[in-house]
Amino acid sequence: MIINTIAELREKVKEWRKSGLTIGLVPTMGALHNGHKSLIDKSVSKCDRTVVSVFVNPIQFCPGEDLDKYPRTLKEDEALVAEAGADIVFAPTPKEMYGEGHILSNDFLTYVVPPYFYVDKLCGKSRVGHFDGVCTVVNKLFNIVQPDYAFFGEKDRQQLIILKKMVKDLNIPLEIISCPIVREESGLALSSRNKYLNEEQKKDALALSKILFNIKACYNKGITDTKALAETAYAYLNSNHSLEYLEFRDENDLEEKKIADDNTIVFIALKIGDVRLIDNIKLS
Ligand code: PAF
Numbered sequence: 341m342i343i344n345t346i347a348e349l350r351e352k353v354k355e356w357r358k359s360g361l362t363i364g365l366v367p368t369m370g371a372l373h374n375g376h377k378s379l380i381d382k383s384v385s386k387c388d389r390t391v392v393s394v395f396v397n398p399i400q401f402c403p404g405e406d407l408d409k410y411p412r413t414l415k416e417d418e419a420l421v422a423e424a425g426a427d428i429v430f431a432p433t434p435k436e437m438y439g440e441g442h443i444l445s446n447d448f449l450t451y452v453v454p455p456y457f458y459v460d461k462l463c464g465k466s467r468v469g470h471f472d473g474v475c476t477v478v479n480k481l482f483n484i485v486q487p488d489y490a491f492f493g494e495k496d497r498q499q500l501i502i503l504k505k506m507v508k509d510l511n512i513p514l515e516i517i518s519c520p521i522v523r524e525e526s527g528l529a530l531s532s533r534n535k536y537l538n539e540e541q542k543k544d545a546l547a548l549s550k551i552l553f554n555i556k557a558c559y560n561k562g563i564t565d566t567k568a569l570a571e572t573a574y575a576y577l578n579s580n581h582s583l584e585y586l587e588f589r590d591e592n593d594l595e596e597k598k599i600a601d602d603n604t605i606v607f608i609a610l611k612i613g614d615v616r617l618i619d620n621i622k623l624s
Pocket of ligand 1: 367368369395397400474477478496499
């Protein structure tokens with residue numbers, strides 16, 4: 341069942357609450373793939389009812405990013421959600437979510453702004469304002485659906501850490517469930533942006549997972565100096581790659597690690613042509 345308005349969704353949620361049902365929310369921007377399906381499956385098995393939101397959130401795109409060309413595949417998304425056994429696709433328009441305000445200027449919108457320490461690094465460094473847009477829309481979705489559980493993928497690990505912090509700091513009464521990265525057999529992490537890659541770029545994209553798997557193997561052999569671990573990446577890079585970052589950070593607070601341990605996450609962002617891909621791995 342597809343719902344486009346906040347009012348209609350609220351009515352549905354009210355009915356479920358009256359019947360004492362638990363509610364899971366899977367926030368997405370659509371172009372759903374098996375990574376999203378794993379989140380939906382988890383919600384369906386844990387909750388009585390599942391809402392999947394499909395909303396390409398304009399306020400989390402920075403100027404010059406891919407807002408206009410971001411893949412929009414609502415029909416296919418609806419089919420995947422129904423097949424996975426979820427109950428509702430919530431697909432609002434930008435106007436439904438933000439009114440006229442944001443179209444005129446973002447100055448007319450109340451934002452949820454995560455702590456600077458969490459956003460001045462990794463993706464937040466090049467995507468200034470991105471996490472303000474993510475926290476704002478996710479907060480709105482939480483207020484609209486009032487779920488017991490919300491499901492997010494570890495693929496966007498910085499986002500996951502920031503959203504957990506937001507839920508804690510703002511006493512939002514729900515639990516965030518994190519779900520492991522789903523990879524192709526080749527190792528490539530599933531992402532809606534993989535649709536932008538041509539065949540040659542897809543081969544180049546394997547560098548991300550190869551670098552991460554190799555760093556983990558080196559760590560397992562006893563190398564803990566993160567500078568030495570980072571240097572192993574160069575063997576996998578060619579002139580088609582533009583490395584944005586390769587960083588070692590704590591899994592809870594994103595503090596930089598000089599010496600890796602079992603709580604370390606290795607984060608990578610790489611550009612191949614115009615396509616920017618991210619991935620990460622935990623060293624334990
Ligand atoms: O991870 C995403 O797809 C988006 O950032 C999210 C969480 C749905 C917010 O728009």
